[in-house]
Amino acid sequence: MNKTERLLAIVMELQRSKLRTANELAEILGVSLRTIYRDVQALSESGVPIRGETGLGYSLMEGYFLPPVSFTVEEAVSLLLGADFIEKRFDPTFRASAYSSRRKIEAILSRPIREETHRIQGSIRLLQKNELVTKTREKVNLGIIREAMLEGKKILFTYHKRIAESDGSRITMRTVSPYGLAHDEQNGWLLLAYCDLREDIRHFKVSRISDLTVTSDTFQTPEHFNLQAYQPRDTRNIRVCALFNAEIADKVDEANNYYMETAEFKGDSYHVTFRVRQPEELLSWILGWGADVVVTEPESFKIRVREEIEKMKERY
Structure with missing residues:
Protein backbone atom coordinates (compact mmCIF):
# COMPACT_ATOMS: atom_id res chain seq x y z
CA MET A 1 0.00 0.00 0.00
CA MET A 61 -15.06 16.69 12.54
CA GLU A 62 -18.83 16.15 12.67
CA GLY A 63 -20.46 16.58 9.26
CA TYR A 64 -17.32 15.87 7.22
CA PHE A 65 -17.18 12.85 4.97
CA LEU A 66 -15.37 11.96 1.77
CA PRO A 67 -18.00 11.49 -0.97
CA PRO A 68 -16.40 9.92 -4.05
CA VAL A 69 -19.78 8.27 -4.60
CA SER A 70 -23.12 8.88 -2.87
CA PHE A 71 -25.59 6.07 -2.24
CA THR A 72 -29.22 5.93 -1.21
CA VAL A 73 -30.10 3.59 1.65
CA GLU A 74 -31.51 1.05 -0.81
CA GLU A 75 -28.37 1.18 -2.98
CA ALA A 76 -26.10 0.77 0.04
CA VAL A 77 -28.12 -2.20 1.35
CA SER A 78 -28.01 -3.85 -2.08
CA LEU A 79 -24.22 -3.50 -2.30
CA LEU A 80 -23.60 -4.68 1.25
CA LEU A 81 -25.90 -7.69 0.84
CA GLY A 82 -24.04 -8.53 -2.36
CA ALA A 83 -20.74 -8.38 -0.49
CA ASP A 84 -22.23 -10.56 2.26
CA PHE A 85 -23.33 -13.12 -0.35
CA ILE A 86 -19.82 -13.28 -1.83
CA GLU A 87 -18.24 -13.63 1.62
CA LYS A 88 -20.49 -16.62 2.32
CA ARG A 89 -20.38 -18.38 -1.06
CA PHE A 90 -16.98 -17.72 -2.66
CA ASP A 91 -13.44 -18.94 -2.10
CA PRO A 92 -11.03 -17.20 0.34
CA THR A 93 -9.59 -14.78 -2.25
CA PHE A 94 -12.96 -13.33 -3.25
CA ARG A 95 -14.15 -13.53 0.36
CA ALA A 96 -11.29 -11.26 1.47
CA SER A 97 -11.99 -8.87 -1.42
CA ALA A 98 -15.68 -8.75 -0.52
CA TYR A 99 -14.83 -7.98 3.11
CA SER A 100 -12.49 -5.18 2.03
CA SER A 101 -15.11 -3.79 -0.38
CA ARG A 102 -17.78 -3.85 2.32
CA ARG A 103 -15.61 -1.82 4.68
CA LYS A 104 -14.88 0.75 1.96
CA ILE A 105 -18.57 1.09 1.12
CA GLU A 106 -19.45 1.56 4.79
CA ALA A 107 -16.68 4.15 5.13
CA ILE A 108 -17.97 6.47 2.40
CA LEU A 109 -21.54 6.52 3.70
CA SER A 110 -22.63 9.55 5.70
CA ARG A 111 -23.49 8.68 9.29
CA PRO A 112 -27.31 8.90 8.92
CA ILE A 113 -27.23 6.72 5.78
CA ARG A 114 -24.84 4.26 7.42
CA GLU A 115 -26.97 3.91 10.55
CA GLU A 116 -30.16 3.37 8.54
CA THR A 117 -28.36 0.89 6.29
CA HIS A 118 -27.14 -1.11 9.30
CA ARG A 119 -30.67 -1.09 10.74
CA ILE A 120 -32.13 -2.56 7.53
CA GLN A 121 -29.24 -5.01 7.17
CA GLY A 122 -29.98 -6.29 10.65
CA SER A 123 -33.45 -7.34 9.50
CA ILE A 124 -32.18 -9.36 6.51
CA ARG A 125 -30.20 -12.60 6.72
CA LEU A 126 -28.80 -14.78 3.95
CA LEU A 127 -29.18 -18.44 4.83
CA GLN A 128 -27.26 -21.22 3.15
CA LYS A 129 -27.79 -24.97 3.11
CA ASN A 130 -25.13 -27.47 4.13
CA GLU A 131 -22.99 -24.67 5.56
CA LEU A 132 -20.21 -26.99 6.76
CA VAL A 133 -19.82 -28.63 3.33
CA THR A 134 -19.97 -25.24 1.62
CA LYS A 135 -17.20 -23.92 3.85
CA THR A 136 -14.91 -26.81 3.08
CA ARG A 137 -15.08 -28.73 -0.17
CA GLU A 138 -17.10 -26.32 -2.31
CA LYS A 139 -15.15 -23.17 -1.42
CA VAL A 140 -11.77 -24.87 -1.83
CA ASN A 141 -12.88 -26.24 -5.20
CA LEU A 142 -14.10 -22.82 -6.35
CA GLY A 143 -10.67 -21.30 -5.74
CA ILE A 144 -8.88 -24.03 -7.69
CA ILE A 145 -11.36 -23.88 -10.58
CA ARG A 146 -11.05 -20.09 -10.84
CA GLU A 147 -7.27 -20.40 -10.92
CA ALA A 148 -7.46 -23.01 -13.68
CA MET A 149 -9.83 -20.84 -15.76
CA LEU A 150 -7.52 -17.83 -15.45
CA GLU A 151 -4.51 -19.90 -16.51
CA GLY A 152 -6.37 -21.77 -19.26
CA LYS A 153 -5.52 -25.16 -17.70
CA LYS A 154 -7.57 -28.36 -17.68
CA ILE A 155 -8.55 -29.89 -14.36
CA LEU A 156 -8.73 -33.49 -13.18
CA PHE A 157 -11.11 -34.64 -10.45
CA THR A 158 -13.19 -37.42 -8.97
CA TYR A 159 -16.90 -36.86 -9.41
CA HIS A 160 -19.51 -38.35 -7.07
CA LYS A 161 -22.74 -38.76 -9.05
CA ARG A 162 -26.13 -38.75 -7.35
CA ILE A 163 -27.50 -41.33 -9.77
CA ALA A 164 -25.48 -44.48 -10.45
CA GLU A 165 -24.29 -45.41 -13.95
CA SER A 166 -25.68 -48.52 -15.68
CA ASP A 167 -22.85 -50.57 -14.10
CA GLY A 168 -23.86 -49.36 -10.60
CA SER A 169 -20.90 -47.03 -10.20
CA ARG A 170 -21.45 -43.56 -8.74
CA ILE A 171 -17.81 -42.41 -8.88
CA THR A 172 -15.98 -41.40 -12.07
CA MET A 173 -12.73 -39.67 -12.95
CA ARG A 174 -13.04 -36.67 -15.27
CA THR A 175 -10.61 -34.41 -17.11
CA VAL A 176 -12.34 -31.24 -18.26
CA SER A 177 -11.77 -27.78 -19.69
CA PRO A 178 -13.48 -25.36 -17.27
CA TYR A 179 -15.53 -22.85 -19.26
CA GLY A 180 -17.38 -21.14 -16.43
CA LEU A 181 -19.19 -21.25 -13.09
CA ALA A 182 -22.90 -20.74 -12.46
CA HIS A 183 -24.84 -20.50 -9.23
CA ASP A 184 -28.21 -22.16 -8.84
CA GLU A 185 -30.34 -21.78 -5.71
CA GLN A 186 -31.23 -25.49 -5.67
CA ASN A 187 -27.89 -26.97 -6.68
CA GLY A 188 -25.39 -24.39 -5.44
CA TRP A 189 -22.30 -23.86 -7.61
CA LEU A 190 -22.17 -25.64 -10.98
CA LEU A 191 -19.10 -26.05 -13.18
CA LEU A 192 -19.74 -25.83 -16.92
CA ALA A 193 -16.93 -27.61 -18.73
CA TYR A 194 -15.99 -29.55 -21.82
CA CYS A 195 -15.59 -33.16 -20.67
CA ASP A 196 -12.89 -35.19 -22.45
CA LEU A 197 -14.68 -38.43 -21.54
CA ARG A 198 -18.10 -37.41 -22.93
CA GLU A 199 -16.64 -35.18 -25.68
CA ASP A 200 -19.24 -32.53 -24.95
CA ILE A 201 -20.13 -29.78 -22.47
CA ARG A 202 -21.24 -31.18 -19.14
CA HIS A 203 -22.36 -29.71 -15.80
CA PHE A 204 -20.79 -30.74 -12.51
CA LYS A 205 -21.99 -29.83 -9.04
CA VAL A 206 -18.91 -28.32 -7.39
CA SER A 207 -19.70 -29.78 -3.95
CA ARG A 208 -19.57 -33.31 -5.47
CA ILE A 209 -16.05 -32.81 -6.82
CA SER A 210 -13.11 -34.21 -4.85
CA ASP A 211 -9.36 -34.78 -5.39
CA LEU A 212 -9.32 -31.73 -7.67
CA THR A 213 -6.01 -30.86 -9.35
CA VAL A 214 -4.93 -28.46 -12.10
CA THR A 215 -3.15 -30.27 -14.94
CA SER A 216 -0.40 -28.96 -17.22
CA ASP A 217 -2.66 -29.40 -20.29
CA THR A 218 -4.00 -26.13 -21.68
CA PHE A 219 -7.28 -25.30 -23.40
CA GLN A 220 -8.99 -22.37 -25.08
CA THR A 221 -12.63 -21.50 -24.56
CA PRO A 222 -14.33 -21.55 -27.98
CA GLU A 223 -15.07 -18.11 -29.38
CA HIS A 224 -18.72 -19.03 -29.89
CA PHE A 225 -19.21 -20.00 -26.23
CA ASN A 226 -20.97 -17.29 -24.20
CA LEU A 227 -21.63 -18.24 -20.60
CA GLN A 228 -24.27 -15.54 -20.12
CA ALA A 229 -26.26 -16.70 -23.17
CA TYR A 230 -25.58 -20.44 -22.80
CA GLN A 231 -28.62 -22.71 -22.62
CA PRO A 232 -28.01 -26.43 -22.00
CA ARG A 233 -29.77 -28.95 -24.21
CA ASP A 234 -32.87 -30.37 -22.56
CA THR A 235 -32.39 -34.14 -22.53
CA ARG A 236 -35.30 -34.90 -20.21
CA ASN A 237 -37.31 -37.19 -22.46
CA ILE A 238 -39.06 -39.48 -19.97
CA ARG A 239 -42.48 -38.47 -18.59
CA VAL A 240 -43.41 -39.46 -15.03
CA CYS A 241 -46.91 -38.96 -13.61
CA ALA A 242 -47.93 -39.06 -9.96
CA LEU A 243 -51.06 -38.43 -7.89
CA PHE A 244 -50.55 -36.58 -4.61
CA ASN A 245 -52.96 -36.18 -1.72
CA ALA A 246 -54.74 -32.88 -2.47
CA GLU A 247 -54.23 -31.78 1.14
CA ILE A 248 -50.47 -31.46 0.59
CA ALA A 249 -50.65 -29.70 -2.80
CA ASP A 250 -49.20 -26.51 -1.31
CA LYS A 251 -46.24 -28.45 0.10
CA VAL A 252 -45.60 -30.09 -3.25
CA ASP A 253 -45.58 -26.67 -4.92
CA GLU A 254 -43.25 -25.25 -2.27
CA ALA A 255 -40.82 -28.12 -2.84
CA ASN A 256 -40.36 -26.67 -6.35
CA ASN A 257 -38.88 -29.84 -7.80
CA TYR A 258 -36.66 -29.08 -10.79
CA TYR A 259 -38.28 -31.82 -12.90
CA MET A 260 -41.90 -30.75 -12.26
CA GLU A 261 -43.65 -29.71 -15.46
CA THR A 262 -47.40 -29.44 -14.78
CA ALA A 263 -49.67 -29.70 -11.75
CA GLU A 264 -53.47 -29.64 -11.50
CA PHE A 265 -56.28 -30.86 -9.28
CA LYS A 266 -58.20 -33.90 -10.54
CA GLY A 267 -61.01 -34.85 -8.21
CA ASP A 268 -59.58 -35.33 -4.74
CA SER A 269 -55.99 -35.73 -6.01
CA TYR A 270 -53.24 -33.41 -7.17
CA HIS A 271 -51.97 -34.62 -10.53
CA VAL A 272 -48.31 -33.78 -11.22
CA THR A 273 -46.19 -34.59 -14.26
CA PHE A 274 -42.41 -34.59 -14.42
CA ARG A 275 -39.87 -34.82 -17.24
CA VAL A 276 -36.61 -36.59 -16.40
CA ARG A 277 -33.57 -38.08 -18.06
CA GLN A 278 -34.02 -41.23 -16.02
CA PRO A 279 -36.71 -42.03 -13.41
CA GLU A 280 -34.07 -42.74 -10.75
CA GLU A 281 -33.62 -38.98 -10.47
CA LEU A 282 -37.04 -38.82 -8.79
CA LEU A 283 -36.89 -42.00 -6.69
CA SER A 284 -35.73 -40.56 -3.34
CA TRP A 285 -37.94 -37.49 -3.73
CA ILE A 286 -41.07 -39.56 -4.46
CA LEU A 287 -40.36 -41.94 -1.56
CA GLY A 288 -40.04 -38.97 0.75
CA TRP A 289 -43.75 -38.25 0.43
CA GLY A 290 -44.68 -41.65 1.83
CA ALA A 291 -48.31 -42.72 1.40
CA ASP A 292 -49.32 -39.26 0.15
CA VAL A 293 -48.23 -40.04 -3.41
CA VAL A 294 -48.86 -42.77 -5.98
CA VAL A 295 -46.87 -43.06 -9.21
CA THR A 296 -49.18 -43.79 -12.13
CA GLU A 297 -46.71 -43.98 -15.01
CA PRO A 298 -44.49 -45.27 -16.45
CA GLU A 299 -45.15 -48.82 -15.27
CA SER A 300 -41.42 -49.55 -15.01
CA PHE A 301 -40.99 -46.74 -12.48
CA LYS A 302 -43.99 -47.93 -10.47
CA ILE A 303 -42.27 -51.30 -10.20
CA ARG A 304 -38.98 -49.62 -9.20
CA VAL A 305 -40.71 -47.69 -6.40
CA ARG A 306 -42.42 -50.88 -5.22
CA GLU A 307 -39.08 -52.72 -5.14
CA GLU A 308 -37.49 -49.96 -3.09
CA ILE A 309 -40.37 -50.05 -0.62
CA GLU A 310 -39.92 -53.82 -0.24
CA LYS A 311 -36.23 -53.27 0.53
CA MET A 312 -37.17 -50.69 3.13
CA LYS A 313 -39.66 -53.09 4.73
CA GLU A 314 -36.94 -55.72 5.03
CA ARG A 315 -34.80 -53.29 6.97
CA TYR A 316 -37.62 -52.61 9.40
Missing part, protein backbone atom coordinates in the same frame (compact mmCIF):
# COMPACT_ATOMS: atom_id res chain seq x y z
CA ASN A 2 1.53 3.32 -1.07
CA LYS A 3 1.17 6.62 0.82
CA THR A 4 -1.80 7.88 -1.21
CA GLU A 5 -3.73 4.64 -0.63
CA ARG A 6 -2.80 4.74 3.05
CA LEU A 7 -4.02 8.33 3.52
CA LEU A 8 -7.32 7.47 1.83
CA ALA A 9 -7.64 4.36 3.99
CA ILE A 10 -7.17 6.42 7.17
CA VAL A 11 -9.90 8.88 6.15
CA MET A 12 -12.24 6.04 5.24
CA GLU A 13 -11.56 4.25 8.51
CA LEU A 14 -12.29 7.42 10.48
CA GLN A 15 -15.49 7.91 8.49
CA ARG A 16 -16.51 4.38 9.28
CA SER A 17 -15.82 4.64 13.03
CA LYS A 18 -16.44 7.56 15.38
CA LEU A 19 -13.04 7.16 17.02
CA ARG A 20 -9.81 5.30 16.26
CA THR A 21 -6.60 5.21 18.25
CA ALA A 22 -3.23 5.44 16.52
CA ASN A 23 -2.54 1.85 17.63
CA GLU A 24 -5.77 0.63 16.01
CA LEU A 25 -5.00 2.43 12.75
CA ALA A 26 -1.46 1.04 12.73
CA GLU A 27 -2.75 -2.50 13.25
CA ILE A 28 -5.46 -2.19 10.56
CA LEU A 29 -3.04 -0.77 7.97
CA GLY A 30 -0.04 -2.86 9.01
CA VAL A 31 2.32 0.08 9.57
CA SER A 32 4.19 1.63 12.50
CA LEU A 33 2.83 4.20 14.95
CA ARG A 34 5.32 6.74 13.61
CA THR A 35 3.90 6.30 10.10
CA ILE A 36 0.35 6.88 11.40
CA TYR A 37 1.44 10.08 13.19
CA ARG A 38 3.09 11.37 10.00
CA ASP A 39 0.07 10.45 7.85
CA VAL A 40 -2.41 12.13 10.21
CA GLN A 41 -0.29 15.29 10.17
CA ALA A 42 -0.18 15.22 6.37
CA LEU A 43 -3.95 14.86 6.20
CA SER A 44 -4.46 17.74 8.61
CA GLU A 45 -2.12 19.98 6.61
CA SER A 46 -4.06 19.15 3.43
CA GLY A 47 -7.32 20.35 4.98
CA VAL A 48 -8.92 17.13 6.29
CA PRO A 49 -10.49 18.11 9.68
CA ILE A 50 -9.04 15.40 11.92
CA ARG A 51 -9.34 15.94 15.66
CA GLY A 52 -6.92 14.28 18.05
CA GLU A 53 -8.11 13.72 21.62
CA THR A 54 -5.42 12.79 24.13
CA GLY A 55 -5.96 9.34 25.52
CA LEU A 56 -8.93 8.68 23.21
CA GLY A 57 -7.76 8.78 19.60
CA TYR A 58 -8.58 10.44 16.30
CA SER A 59 -11.93 11.39 14.81
CA LEU A 60 -13.28 13.42 11.92
Whole structure:
Protein backbone atom coordinates (compact mmCIF):
# COMPACT_ATOMS: atom_id res chain seq x y z
CA MET A 1 0.00 0.00 0.00
CA ASN A 2 1.53 3.32 -1.07
CA LYS A 3 1.17 6.62 0.82
CA THR A 4 -1.80 7.88 -1.21
CA GLU A 5 -3.73 4.64 -0.63
CA ARG A 6 -2.80 4.74 3.05
CA LEU A 7 -4.02 8.33 3.52
CA LEU A 8 -7.32 7.47 1.83
CA ALA A 9 -7.64 4.36 3.99
CA ILE A 10 -7.17 6.42 7.17
CA VAL A 11 -9.90 8.88 6.15
CA MET A 12 -12.24 6.04 5.24
CA GLU A 13 -11.56 4.25 8.51
CA LEU A 14 -12.29 7.42 10.48
CA GLN A 15 -15.49 7.91 8.49
CA ARG A 16 -16.51 4.38 9.28
CA SER A 17 -15.82 4.64 13.03
CA LYS A 18 -16.44 7.56 15.38
CA LEU A 19 -13.04 7.16 17.02
CA ARG A 20 -9.81 5.30 16.26
CA THR A 21 -6.60 5.21 18.25
CA ALA A 22 -3.23 5.44 16.52
CA ASN A 23 -2.54 1.85 17.63
CA GLU A 24 -5.77 0.63 16.01
CA LEU A 25 -5.00 2.43 12.75
CA ALA A 26 -1.46 1.04 12.73
CA GLU A 27 -2.75 -2.50 13.25
CA ILE A 28 -5.46 -2.19 10.56
CA LEU A 29 -3.04 -0.77 7.97
CA GLY A 30 -0.04 -2.86 9.01
CA VAL A 31 2.32 0.08 9.57
CA SER A 32 4.19 1.63 12.50
CA LEU A 33 2.83 4.20 14.95
CA ARG A 34 5.32 6.74 13.61
CA THR A 35 3.90 6.30 10.10
CA ILE A 36 0.35 6.88 11.40
CA TYR A 37 1.44 10.08 13.19
CA ARG A 38 3.09 11.37 10.00
CA ASP A 39 0.07 10.45 7.85
CA VAL A 40 -2.41 12.13 10.21
CA GLN A 41 -0.29 15.29 10.17
CA ALA A 42 -0.18 15.22 6.37
CA LEU A 43 -3.95 14.86 6.20
CA SER A 44 -4.46 17.74 8.61
CA GLU A 45 -2.12 19.98 6.61
CA SER A 46 -4.06 19.15 3.43
CA GLY A 47 -7.32 20.35 4.98
CA VAL A 48 -8.92 17.13 6.29
CA PRO A 49 -10.49 18.11 9.68
CA ILE A 50 -9.04 15.40 11.92
CA ARG A 51 -9.34 15.94 15.66
CA GLY A 52 -6.92 14.28 18.05
CA GLU A 53 -8.11 13.72 21.62
CA THR A 54 -5.42 12.79 24.13
CA GLY A 55 -5.96 9.34 25.52
CA LEU A 56 -8.93 8.68 23.21
CA GLY A 57 -7.76 8.78 19.60
CA TYR A 58 -8.58 10.44 16.30
CA SER A 59 -11.93 11.39 14.81
CA LEU A 60 -13.28 13.42 11.92
CA MET A 61 -15.06 16.69 12.54
CA GLU A 62 -18.83 16.15 12.67
CA GLY A 63 -20.46 16.58 9.26
CA TYR A 64 -17.32 15.87 7.22
CA PHE A 65 -17.18 12.85 4.97
CA LEU A 66 -15.37 11.96 1.77
CA PRO A 67 -18.00 11.49 -0.97
CA PRO A 68 -16.40 9.92 -4.05
CA VAL A 69 -19.78 8.27 -4.60
CA SER A 70 -23.12 8.88 -2.87
CA PHE A 71 -25.59 6.07 -2.24
CA THR A 72 -29.22 5.93 -1.21
CA VAL A 73 -30.10 3.59 1.65
CA GLU A 74 -31.51 1.05 -0.81
CA GLU A 75 -28.37 1.18 -2.98
CA ALA A 76 -26.10 0.77 0.04
CA VAL A 77 -28.12 -2.20 1.35
CA SER A 78 -28.01 -3.85 -2.08
CA LEU A 79 -24.22 -3.50 -2.30
CA LEU A 80 -23.60 -4.68 1.25
CA LEU A 81 -25.90 -7.69 0.84
CA GLY A 82 -24.04 -8.53 -2.36
CA ALA A 83 -20.74 -8.38 -0.49
CA ASP A 84 -22.23 -10.56 2.26
CA PHE A 85 -23.33 -13.12 -0.35
CA ILE A 86 -19.82 -13.28 -1.83
CA GLU A 87 -18.24 -13.63 1.62
CA LYS A 88 -20.49 -16.62 2.32
CA ARG A 89 -20.38 -18.38 -1.06
CA PHE A 90 -16.98 -17.72 -2.66
CA ASP A 91 -13.44 -18.94 -2.10
CA PRO A 92 -11.03 -17.20 0.34
CA THR A 93 -9.59 -14.78 -2.25
CA PHE A 94 -12.96 -13.33 -3.25
CA ARG A 95 -14.15 -13.53 0.36
CA ALA A 96 -11.29 -11.26 1.47
CA SER A 97 -11.99 -8.87 -1.42
CA ALA A 98 -15.68 -8.75 -0.52
CA TYR A 99 -14.83 -7.98 3.11
CA SER A 100 -12.49 -5.18 2.03
CA SER A 101 -15.11 -3.79 -0.38
CA ARG A 102 -17.78 -3.85 2.32
CA ARG A 103 -15.61 -1.82 4.68
CA LYS A 104 -14.88 0.75 1.96
CA ILE A 105 -18.57 1.09 1.12
CA GLU A 106 -19.45 1.56 4.79
CA ALA A 107 -16.68 4.15 5.13
CA ILE A 108 -17.97 6.47 2.40
CA LEU A 109 -21.54 6.52 3.70
CA SER A 110 -22.63 9.55 5.70
CA ARG A 111 -23.49 8.68 9.29
CA PRO A 112 -27.31 8.90 8.92
CA ILE A 113 -27.23 6.72 5.78
CA ARG A 114 -24.84 4.26 7.42
CA GLU A 115 -26.97 3.91 10.55
CA GLU A 116 -30.16 3.37 8.54
CA THR A 117 -28.36 0.89 6.29
CA HIS A 118 -27.14 -1.11 9.30
CA ARG A 119 -30.67 -1.09 10.74
CA ILE A 120 -32.13 -2.56 7.53
CA GLN A 121 -29.24 -5.01 7.17
CA GLY A 122 -29.98 -6.29 10.65
CA SER A 123 -33.45 -7.34 9.50
CA ILE A 124 -32.18 -9.36 6.51
CA ARG A 125 -30.20 -12.60 6.72
CA LEU A 126 -28.80 -14.78 3.95
CA LEU A 127 -29.18 -18.44 4.83
CA GLN A 128 -27.26 -21.22 3.15
CA LYS A 129 -27.79 -24.97 3.11
CA ASN A 130 -25.13 -27.47 4.13
CA GLU A 131 -22.99 -24.67 5.56
CA LEU A 132 -20.21 -26.99 6.76
CA VAL A 133 -19.82 -28.63 3.33
CA THR A 134 -19.97 -25.24 1.62
CA LYS A 135 -17.20 -23.92 3.85
CA THR A 136 -14.91 -26.81 3.08
CA ARG A 137 -15.08 -28.73 -0.17
CA GLU A 138 -17.10 -26.32 -2.31
CA LYS A 139 -15.15 -23.17 -1.42
CA VAL A 140 -11.77 -24.87 -1.83
CA ASN A 141 -12.88 -26.24 -5.20
CA LEU A 142 -14.10 -22.82 -6.35
CA GLY A 143 -10.67 -21.30 -5.74
CA ILE A 144 -8.88 -24.03 -7.69
CA ILE A 145 -11.36 -23.88 -10.58
CA ARG A 146 -11.05 -20.09 -10.84
CA GLU A 147 -7.27 -20.40 -10.92
CA ALA A 148 -7.46 -23.01 -13.68
CA MET A 149 -9.83 -20.84 -15.76
CA LEU A 150 -7.52 -17.83 -15.45
CA GLU A 151 -4.51 -19.90 -16.51
CA GLY A 152 -6.37 -21.77 -19.26
CA LYS A 153 -5.52 -25.16 -17.70
CA LYS A 154 -7.57 -28.36 -17.68
CA ILE A 155 -8.55 -29.89 -14.36
CA LEU A 156 -8.73 -33.49 -13.18
CA PHE A 157 -11.11 -34.64 -10.45
CA THR A 158 -13.19 -37.42 -8.97
CA TYR A 159 -16.90 -36.86 -9.41
CA HIS A 160 -19.51 -38.35 -7.07
CA LYS A 161 -22.74 -38.76 -9.05
CA ARG A 162 -26.13 -38.75 -7.35
CA ILE A 163 -27.50 -41.33 -9.77
CA ALA A 164 -25.48 -44.48 -10.45
CA GLU A 165 -24.29 -45.41 -13.95
CA SER A 166 -25.68 -48.52 -15.68
CA ASP A 167 -22.85 -50.57 -14.10
CA GLY A 168 -23.86 -49.36 -10.60
CA SER A 169 -20.90 -47.03 -10.20
CA ARG A 170 -21.45 -43.56 -8.74
CA ILE A 171 -17.81 -42.41 -8.88
CA THR A 172 -15.98 -41.40 -12.07
CA MET A 173 -12.73 -39.67 -12.95
CA ARG A 174 -13.04 -36.67 -15.27
CA THR A 175 -10.61 -34.41 -17.11
CA VAL A 176 -12.34 -31.24 -18.26
CA SER A 177 -11.77 -27.78 -19.69
CA PRO A 178 -13.48 -25.36 -17.27
CA TYR A 179 -15.53 -22.85 -19.26
CA GLY A 180 -17.38 -21.14 -16.43
CA LEU A 181 -19.19 -21.25 -13.09
CA ALA A 182 -22.90 -20.74 -12.46
CA HIS A 183 -24.84 -20.50 -9.23
CA ASP A 184 -28.21 -22.16 -8.84
CA GLU A 185 -30.34 -21.78 -5.71
CA GLN A 186 -31.23 -25.49 -5.67
CA ASN A 187 -27.89 -26.97 -6.68
CA GLY A 188 -25.39 -24.39 -5.44
CA TRP A 189 -22.30 -23.86 -7.61
CA LEU A 190 -22.17 -25.64 -10.98
CA LEU A 191 -19.10 -26.05 -13.18
CA LEU A 192 -19.74 -25.83 -16.92
CA ALA A 193 -16.93 -27.61 -18.73
CA TYR A 194 -15.99 -29.55 -21.82
CA CYS A 195 -15.59 -33.16 -20.67
CA ASP A 196 -12.89 -35.19 -22.45
CA LEU A 197 -14.68 -38.43 -21.54
CA ARG A 198 -18.10 -37.41 -22.93
CA GLU A 199 -16.64 -35.18 -25.68
CA ASP A 200 -19.24 -32.53 -24.95
CA ILE A 201 -20.13 -29.78 -22.47
CA ARG A 202 -21.24 -31.18 -19.14
CA HIS A 203 -22.36 -29.71 -15.80
CA PHE A 204 -20.79 -30.74 -12.51
CA LYS A 205 -21.99 -29.83 -9.04
CA VAL A 206 -18.91 -28.32 -7.39
CA SER A 207 -19.70 -29.78 -3.95
CA ARG A 208 -19.57 -33.31 -5.47
CA ILE A 209 -16.05 -32.81 -6.82
CA SER A 210 -13.11 -34.21 -4.85
CA ASP A 211 -9.36 -34.78 -5.39
CA LEU A 212 -9.32 -31.73 -7.67
CA THR A 213 -6.01 -30.86 -9.35
CA VAL A 214 -4.93 -28.46 -12.10
CA THR A 215 -3.15 -30.27 -14.94
CA SER A 216 -0.40 -28.96 -17.22
CA ASP A 217 -2.66 -29.40 -20.29
CA THR A 218 -4.00 -26.13 -21.68
CA PHE A 219 -7.28 -25.30 -23.40
CA GLN A 220 -8.99 -22.37 -25.08
CA THR A 221 -12.63 -21.50 -24.56
CA PRO A 222 -14.33 -21.55 -27.98
CA GLU A 223 -15.07 -18.11 -29.38
CA HIS A 224 -18.72 -19.03 -29.89
CA PHE A 225 -19.21 -20.00 -26.23
CA ASN A 226 -20.97 -17.29 -24.20
CA LEU A 227 -21.63 -18.24 -20.60
CA GLN A 228 -24.27 -15.54 -20.12
CA ALA A 229 -26.26 -16.70 -23.17
CA TYR A 230 -25.58 -20.44 -22.80
CA GLN A 231 -28.62 -22.71 -22.62
CA PRO A 232 -28.01 -26.43 -22.00
CA ARG A 233 -29.77 -28.95 -24.21
CA ASP A 234 -32.87 -30.37 -22.56
CA THR A 235 -32.39 -34.14 -22.53
CA ARG A 236 -35.30 -34.90 -20.21
CA ASN A 237 -37.31 -37.19 -22.46
CA ILE A 238 -39.06 -39.48 -19.97
CA ARG A 239 -42.48 -38.47 -18.59
CA VAL A 240 -43.41 -39.46 -15.03
CA CYS A 241 -46.91 -38.96 -13.61
CA ALA A 242 -47.93 -39.06 -9.96
CA LEU A 243 -51.06 -38.43 -7.89
CA PHE A 244 -50.55 -36.58 -4.61
CA ASN A 245 -52.96 -36.18 -1.72
CA ALA A 246 -54.74 -32.88 -2.47
CA GLU A 247 -54.23 -31.78 1.14
CA ILE A 248 -50.47 -31.46 0.59
CA ALA A 249 -50.65 -29.70 -2.80
CA ASP A 250 -49.20 -26.51 -1.31
CA LYS A 251 -46.24 -28.45 0.10
CA VAL A 252 -45.60 -30.09 -3.25
CA ASP A 253 -45.58 -26.67 -4.92
CA GLU A 254 -43.25 -25.25 -2.27
CA ALA A 255 -40.82 -28.12 -2.84
CA ASN A 256 -40.36 -26.67 -6.35
CA ASN A 257 -38.88 -29.84 -7.80
CA TYR A 258 -36.66 -29.08 -10.79
CA TYR A 259 -38.28 -31.82 -12.90
CA MET A 260 -41.90 -30.75 -12.26
CA GLU A 261 -43.65 -29.71 -15.46
CA THR A 262 -47.40 -29.44 -14.78
CA ALA A 263 -49.67 -29.70 -11.75
CA GLU A 264 -53.47 -29.64 -11.50
CA PHE A 265 -56.28 -30.86 -9.28
CA LYS A 266 -58.20 -33.90 -10.54
CA GLY A 267 -61.01 -34.85 -8.21
CA ASP A 268 -59.58 -35.33 -4.74
CA SER A 269 -55.99 -35.73 -6.01
CA TYR A 270 -53.24 -33.41 -7.17
CA HIS A 271 -51.97 -34.62 -10.53
CA VAL A 272 -48.31 -33.78 -11.22
CA THR A 273 -46.19 -34.59 -14.26
CA PHE A 274 -42.41 -34.59 -14.42
CA ARG A 275 -39.87 -34.82 -17.24
CA VAL A 276 -36.61 -36.59 -16.40
CA ARG A 277 -33.57 -38.08 -18.06
CA GLN A 278 -34.02 -41.23 -16.02
CA PRO A 279 -36.71 -42.03 -13.41
CA GLU A 280 -34.07 -42.74 -10.75
CA GLU A 281 -33.62 -38.98 -10.47
CA LEU A 282 -37.04 -38.82 -8.79
CA LEU A 283 -36.89 -42.00 -6.69
CA SER A 284 -35.73 -40.56 -3.34
CA TRP A 285 -37.94 -37.49 -3.73
CA ILE A 286 -41.07 -39.56 -4.46
CA LEU A 287 -40.36 -41.94 -1.56
CA GLY A 288 -40.04 -38.97 0.75
CA TRP A 289 -43.75 -38.25 0.43
CA GLY A 290 -44.68 -41.65 1.83
CA ALA A 291 -48.31 -42.72 1.40
CA ASP A 292 -49.32 -39.26 0.15
CA VAL A 293 -48.23 -40.04 -3.41
CA VAL A 294 -48.86 -42.77 -5.98
CA VAL A 295 -46.87 -43.06 -9.21
CA THR A 296 -49.18 -43.79 -12.13
CA GLU A 297 -46.71 -43.98 -15.01
CA PRO A 298 -44.49 -45.27 -16.45
CA GLU A 299 -45.15 -48.82 -15.27
CA SER A 300 -41.42 -49.55 -15.01
CA PHE A 301 -40.99 -46.74 -12.48
CA LYS A 302 -43.99 -47.93 -10.47
CA ILE A 303 -42.27 -51.30 -10.20
CA ARG A 304 -38.98 -49.62 -9.20
CA VAL A 305 -40.71 -47.69 -6.40
CA ARG A 306 -42.42 -50.88 -5.22
CA GLU A 307 -39.08 -52.72 -5.14
CA GLU A 308 -37.49 -49.96 -3.09
CA ILE A 309 -40.37 -50.05 -0.62
CA GLU A 310 -39.92 -53.82 -0.24
CA LYS A 311 -36.23 -53.27 0.53
CA MET A 312 -37.17 -50.69 3.13
CA LYS A 313 -39.66 -53.09 4.73
CA GLU A 314 -36.94 -55.72 5.03
CA ARG A 315 -34.80 -53.29 6.97
CA TYR A 316 -37.62 -52.61 9.40
